[in-house]
Amino acid sequence: MKLYFKYILIIFKSQLQYRTSFFLMMFGQFFIPFFVFAGLYFMFERFGQIQGWSFFEVALCFGITHMAFSFSECFARGFDAFSTLVAGGDFDRLLVRPRSTVIQVLGSKFEFSRFGRLAQSLLVLTWALYNLDITWSAVKVITILLMIGGGVMIFTGIFILFATMSFWTIQGLEVANVFTDGGREMAQYPLNIYQKxxxxxxxxxxxxxxxxxxxxxxxxxxAHGNPIGYMLTPLAGVLFFLPCLLVWQFGVRHYRSTGS
Incomplete structure (x- = not known):
């Protein structure tokens, strides 16, 4: 982890070398989900509710999902762009270094401009929580934190799975966007509005x-039943993430250099 944080510091400093570009990118990233959220707002202005869900209830769902995606896209971007390392033969250099390939790939690329998207999702989350009549407890606070963490694990796991496919396909697969961008768009609404x-x-x-x-x-x-059970359901993100790491290790063991 010490190495990972050094990667973060180095890349952050490098991106700040062009500060105007960096802050303009961050500003632009703030407004990308803003227009998506505006569409959500106008939809509720027209229909009032969806399957019994109010605007602020869905806004809470929206904020948590986009926050998890923003964290993952910022700090796990190395896996999302991993195919370029394979196609250029650069992954061979990572294999001869005495450190985990997972940490090295994670540290190969960070998108700090995604902090703009993260700020927007935080504003939506705060606004939703302010307007909802929630009886707070320590368990509920922990649950929200676990929801964000579990979401990060799932999105990162998807990045890892499709990065592993690059060992055989060389180039990245656009179908990955169905599960990353598509998963984000789907998860920003309560699941019960969809088909079985x-x-x-x-x-x-x-x-x-x-x-x-x-x-x-x-x-x-x-919900009805044991609150601890509901609080622990986000740990399914960890259960999804761990097999993704095993798939990655399988891919590394069967990797053959591109010969470039």
Whole structure:
């Protein structure tokens, strides 16, 4: 982790060499999800509610999902852009270094301009929490933190899975965007508004429902049963992430240099 934080510091300093460009990029990233959120707002202005969910309840879901995605896109960008390391033969250099390839790939690229997107999601989350009548407890605060952390694990796990595919395909696969960008767009709404097949897939295969929808029911007092169970459902993100690391190790063991 000491090495990882050194990677963060080095790349952060390098990106600040062009400060105007950096802050303009951050400013632009702030407004990308802003227009998505504006569409959400106008939809509720027109229809009032969706499947019994109010605007601020969905805004809470929106803020948590986009915050998790922003963290993942910022700090796990190395896996998202991993195919360039394979195509250029640069991954061979990582293999001869006496450090974990996971840490090295994570540290190969950071997108600090995504802090603009993170700031916007934080504003939406704060606004939603302010306007919702939630009876707070320590368990609910921990649940929100676990929801964000679980979401980061899932998005990062998806990045790792499709980065692993680059060992065989060389180039990155655009289908990955179906599960990253598409997963983000899907998870920003409560899961029960979708068809049964979609709910099953995004609960038991890619568990966005476990880190978003189920704990959201508990926070909004719409759930019945043991609150600890709802608080722990975001840990499904960890259960998804760990097999992704195993798949990565499998890919590394079977990697053959591009010969470039």
């Amino acid at each position: 097949g979609v709910r099953i897939f995004f609960t038991f295969i890619i568990p966005f429902g476990c880190v978003n929808y189920l704990p959201l029911l508990f926070i909004l007092d719409k």
